[in-house]
Amino acid sequence: MPSNQLITFLVIVVSLLLQGNNNAVVEAQLNQDFYSSTCPSLLPIVRGAVRTNILLEPRMGASILRLFYHDCFVNGCDGSILLDDTSSFTGEQNAASNRNSARGFNVIDNIKSRVERECPGIVSCADILAIAARDSVVQLGGPSWDVLLGRRDARTASQAAANSSIPAPTSSLRELITSFRKAGFTTREMVALSGAHTIGQAQCRNFQTRIYNETNISPFFAARLRLKCPPTSGDRNLASLDYLTPFVFDNNYFRNLMSQKGLLHSDQELFNGGSTDSIVREYSQNPTLFRSDFSAAMFKMSLLNPLTGSDGDVRQICGRRRRTMWLENIPNVTPSLNKIL
Numbered sequence: 001m002p003s004n005q006l007i008t009f010l011v012i013v014v015s016l017l018l019q020g021n022n023n024a025v026v027e028a029q030l031n032q033d034f035y036s037s038t039c040p041s042l043l044p045i046v047r048g049a050v051r052t053n054i055l056l057e058p059r060m061g062a063s064i065l066r067l068f069y070h071d072c073f074v075n076g077c078d079g080s081i082l083l084d085d086t087s088s089f090t091g092e093q094n095a096a097s098n099r100n101s102a103r104g105f106n107v108i109d110n111i112k113s114r115v116e117r118e119c120p121g122i123v124s125c126a127d128i129l130a131i132a133a134r135d136s137v138v139q140l141g142g143p144s145w146d147v148l149l150g151r152r153d154a155r156t157a158s159q160a161a162a163n164s165s166i167p168a169p170t171s172s173l174r175e176l177i178t179s180f181r182k183a184g185f186t187t188r189e190m191v192a193l194s195g196a197h198t199i200g201q202a203q204c205r206n207f208q209t210r211i212y213n214e215t216n217i218s219p220f221f222a223a224r225l226r227l228k229c230p231p232t233s234g235d236r237n238l239a240s241l242d243y244l245t246p247f248v249f250d251n252n253y254f255r256n257l258m259s260q261k262g263l264l265h266s267d268q269e270l271f272n273g274g275s276t277d278s279i280v281r282e283y284s285q286n287p288t289l290f291r292s293d294f295s296a297a298m299f300k301m302s303l304l305n306p307l308t309g310s311d312g313d314v315r316q317i318c319g320r321r322r323r324t325m326w327l328e329n330i331p332n333v334t335p336s337l338n339k340i341l
């Protein structure tokens with residue numbers, strides 16, 4: 001590149017960075033057509049597989065959407081959550097919010113192996129998860145958004161970051177706001193994204209305290225849930241996050257909150273006399289507004305800190321780190337060398 005062009009380029013990049021306009025930088029690196037010549041069958045493969053899996057088990061759409069959120073919130077959408085633990089590697093799957101809870105790994109693995117058969121070594125697991133999450137929402141009747149592609153897969157994962165980046169269901173409104181702000185989201189975006197709890201299920205252990213000990217809950221709703229969730233047992237019994245339409249992506253989550261039928265403590269925090277009440281009311285009255293805010297916020301989530309270019313790699317199997325070098329097996333030397341290599 002001639003030096004004046006190089007300077008212009010650097011000036012643009014630096015000014016974008018100074019503006020804090022990270023989205024613009026990331027959007028320039030990812031694009032919708034990234035695989036259109038190298039793997040034209042990618043989108044139909046993912047869409048078809050997501051559809052089949054949801055027809056077999058409607059909850060799977062919810063599980064895949066959550067997997068994507070838990071991937072993106074921990075050091076970006078880099079497929080790190082997909083890495084299995086091994087005797088010498090601790091990933092994110094046993095982090096507090098994922099252990100015995102995150103699911104859908106098999107579906108992503110199956111999609112990946114079909115994609116590998118068509119276009120070996122081309123498509124990252126991180127991109128497959130990003131497409132599958134969008135297709136899941138669409139398949140359940142929710143809004144769509146563009147999925148820009150070209151993410152690469154992380155070589156590492158961080159259980160500590162997963163523990164600290166994903167808020168617990170015991171969180172207060174203030175904690176939810178802070179946690180999403182750290183990831184770059186406004187309070188309004190946090191509320192819109194929480195609308196994902198219009199699909200899927202939660203385990204008794206995550207709402208036990210609420211249905212026995214909280215007062216901002218509909219007594220009828222609580223009584224019904226107590227049947228499925230005894231005070232000191234049934235930890236893994238399931239209840240729907242949206243009891244009205246658990247497998248339809250609509251705005252009933254917000255209507256439930258207004259009648260004190262949020263399942264998790266964190267859900268009801270969004271409508272409990274605080275600053276987000278008015279947003280919940282808006283979304284409960286205006287499904288179209290919820291759809292457009294949700295899809296815009298998901299688009300933004302999908303751009304969180306991806307690895308691009310020659311960073312990271314394209315895994316062959318989503319659960320396994322690539323053996324980049326024989327050096328990988330030498331302890332201590334490896335992390336820094338892997339960075340250079």
Ligand code: HEM
Nearest residue numbers: 062063066069101167168169193196200201202203206266
């Ligand atoms: C606002 C903070 C959030 C908290 C505290 C939270 C917490 C939880 C908890 C505790 C569960 C149940 C897990 C279990 O019992 O196994 C759950 C399920 C779920 N979450 Fe969230 N979540 C939050 C935000 C989000 C966001 C932003 C999304 C996606 C955009 C999302 C998508 C889901 C889905 C779809 C399920 C159902 C999964 C299934 O059925 O397999 N959540 N969440």
Ligand SMILES: *[C@@H]1O[C@H](CO)[C@@H](O)[C@H](O)[C@H]1NC(C)=O
Nearest residue numbers: 094095096097159160161163
């Ligand atoms: C993450 O949380 C889990 C469950 O609370 C805990 O067992 C684990 O040690 C934590 N990991 C790190 C690295 O803090």
Ligand SMILES: *[C@@H]1O[C@H](CO)[C@@H](O)[C@H](O)[C@H]1NC(C)=O
Nearest residue numbers: 208209210212213230231232
């Ligand atoms: C409800 O609160 C009481 C008193 O603090 C406590 O002993 C009990 O374990 C709580 N029950 C649940 C299910 O959290």
